Amino acid sequence: MISYIFAGMITLSFVYAAFSGNMSALSQSVIDGAKEAVELLITLCGIMCMWSGFMEIANKGGLTKVFSKILSPVIKRLFPDVDEQSDAFSYITMNISANLLGLGNAATPLGLSAMRELKGNKRLDTATDSMVTFVVLNTASIQLLPTTVASLRASYGSKSPFDVIFCVWISSIVSVSVGLILAKTLKGRKKWST
Amino acid sequence: MEYIIPAFLVFTVVFGLVKRINVFDAFTDGAKQGLFTLYSIAPTMIGLIVCVNMLKASGLTDFIVTLVKPVTDFFHFPSEILPMAVLRPVSGSGATALLTGIYKDYGADSFLGRCASVLAGSSETTFYAITMYFGSIGIKKIRHTLISALAADFTAVIMSVVTVSIFFT
Structure with a gap:
């Protein structure tokens, strides 16, 4: 492509x-x-390393686990087919938490594990409802601190690189909601939960 | 607003210390990852920024922007960010290249610069995520995933202009 x-x-x-x-x-x-x-790339280098460094402190300190706990009631509603005690559920919550913290490098492998667990050892070539919801969630941005955009703005002389943060939050929440609502409403009558 | 970054940094280091981790080691580990990310995107960024520069220098982007202007003006949408909105779901680096072009031409703190920033911050590379996640487990029929994800992207495009208009004018 x-x-x-x-x-x-x-x-x-x-x-x-x-x-x-x-x-x-x-x-x-x-x-x-x-x-x-x-x-x-050179102007971006310092600030990107700085943010990755602090996000790694948050990650090592277990902030993703804290987020996962807070998020699990919401995730339970979004994925009614997924058992709360299952590995799939914990991978999903960890993936979403890592995305919120902007830890792309950590989020992707967790997301791939979540997909693998959602499939289990069934022979399947059609996406289940939970898979659709999960992938739609991952195609939208739910980052709390838009560090990459802010770093780029800073390197192009922005006076206050984070001043768009409320706009980013509102825009993210609305667009994620649209995606999730469609994922729920367009699924049709036939149940794809296995 | 100016408190956000320093407060976040203080929160992080204190949180790390409370959790008894070696905060400086963790920081350098993370910074190393950041360096590696940058190293791995460098070739892509160079290729695509050259491409975008060529498109602009040829005059083709200006031509397309004036061509669609009557339509976008009707919806009060800034036609200058349309190329980025179209490329965003397909290529993250390509959209970033266009984003830097907007910063350079209009300024990072301009209306257009802010709209483009919000768009970049509130959407993802949809096609890449879909291909990677479903491809990894061999799912071929993705049902309504694409339409839902693209609707979310379209919403982000509209919301970026709406929110910036509300907050900054």
Whole structure:
């Protein structure tokens, strides 16, 4: 997928530049773009390491477990088919907690384990209701501190990189809710719980 | 607002100390992971930022933006963030490349910069997550997952403009 986007973008800009006479600007943009990308990565480096460092303290201290406890009543409602004592349930809560803390590196393996547990050792090629809900939850962003966006804004000279945080929260909550409501309402009458 | 970051940092270190972990070791471990993440996204970012720069220099993005402007204006939607909104569910790094372009052209603290930031902060790379999670356990029929997830993405696009309009004007 990304290969087509990459190739398409390059080809299209060449074709359009040939028509609009922007060819010299186009060839300059390649050099500038590469330089800019490296400058961005270097300015981002410090602040990204800083946030990852603090998030790791939170993680090692067991903040994800604290979150999991707080979240489990909500998760019980979202996944009525999943037994609260099962491994699937604890992987789901841990995955969601890690996502809230913005620990992408920790959230993904937990999410994959949750999917594996949801499937169990059944032979299955169709997603169950719980799988749909879980994946929809993972395709939406539920991060408490949007650290990557804030780091990017800071490296482009923002005076207050976190001033959009309330907007991010509201936008996240509304969009996640829309996703979850559709996941629940579009499931149809046939039950896919096994 | 200015309390958020320092308060979070203090909370984290105190929490770590109370839980009797070696906070500085944990910090350096995490920072190392951050460095590794950056190292692994660097090639992608360089490739895509060059791509986005080429698209802009050719004049094609401006052309598309003026083309869709009558439609987006009708809905009071800023056409400048439309390319990013379209790319967001498909490619996270591609959307980030467009995001930095918006910061550069209009400023990180501008209306457009803020809308794009909220959009980036409140959505995820939908197609990647769906492929990875279902692919890992061999599920082929994903039923209504895609439509629900894309509806959530679409909502995030609208909400980013709505919330920034409410909070910053």
